[in-house]
Amino acid sequence: MELRIADLNKVYKGGVRALDNVNLTIPQGLYGLLGPNGAGKSTLMRTIATLQEPDSGSIQLDGLDVLRSKDEVRKVLGYLPQDFGVYPRVNAEEMLDQIALLKGITSHRERREVVHEMLRRVNLWEHRRKRLTGFSGGMRQRFGIAQALIGNPRLLIVDEPTAGLDPGERNRFYNLLAEIGDNVIVILSTHIVEDVMELCSNMAIIHLGKVLFAGSPDRAVHSLEGRVWRKSIARDEVKDYTERMHVISNKLVAGRPQIHVFADSLPDDGFVPVAPDLEDVFFASLAGLN
Structure with missing residues (x-):
């Protein structure tokens, strides 16, 4: 059916x-x-x-x-x-x-x-x-x-x-x-x-x-493997990163902004690779990035 x-x-x-x-x-x-x-x-x-x-x-x-x-x-x-x-x-x-x-x-x-x-x-x-x-x-x-x-x-x-x-x-x-x-x-x-x-x-x-x-x-998440990066930044840096990079999510962790960035390679110093999840897929799709 x-x-x-x-x-x-x-x-x-x-x-x-x-x-x-x-x-x-x-x-x-x-x-x-x-x-x-x-x-x-x-x-x-x-x-x-x-x-x-x-x-x-x-x-x-x-x-x-x-x-x-x-x-x-x-x-x-x-x-x-x-x-x-x-x-x-x-x-x-x-x-x-x-x-x-x-x-x-x-x-x-x-x-x-x-x-x-x-x-x-x-x-x-x-x-x-x-x-x-x-x-x-x-x-x-x-x-x-x-x-x-x-x-x-x-x-x-x-x-x-x-x-x-x-x-x-x-x-x-x-x-x-x-x-x-x-x-x-x-x-x-x-x-x-x-x-x-x-x-x-x-x-x-x-x-x-x-x-x-x-x-x-699972297929949606797999499509982002190796292309999601995470970094904790200061609040006054959010605008700068958003203008320079494909920021797909931004949430507070322990009171400090933590951003996820979509990129094929290390986007900048301080970023670490992160295993993508469906939330990353969702926001990347809305941004037209995958």
């Missing part, structure tokens, strides 16, 4: 090009779509989820034309948008029952079994009678996954799912996504590099609507 995206384009009013000739082949399993805010990730996700039309291009899910067969696609789709609305005074069990009914499960007994299974699967069984307005961020995201999984989707889309979660909630969410990804296509759209590093065996980096890289995280 795979999702094929070919020559996909979308331009908004004012000339903003949200998708610029996007071509991707997404296999079964967890697939990371990595990019900064405003990169075009949400536009791509909404287009795959049949919520908006592209200007041109095609999307195929195992031979099913996603853009022309929206009703058929929605039968096999689970979607967790970045922001999703619920009725705040309704409890989790009632809300999932309503969603199951909307997804075509008309038998009351079958809906009850499905809802109870989902509540246990996302560890919300003990909170099933709690109003959704009282849910924490992590509980709300787990509820979001539960509603997305009703109907046993073949394609699951999750948009910025770990934003605002504490480390414990993120780890629980990771484990749940990893379990789901064994059997379906899961597209994880995020700007958090760690999400992709922890979860995904395949990924793409998107920026300004363009795909800058598509492949495995």
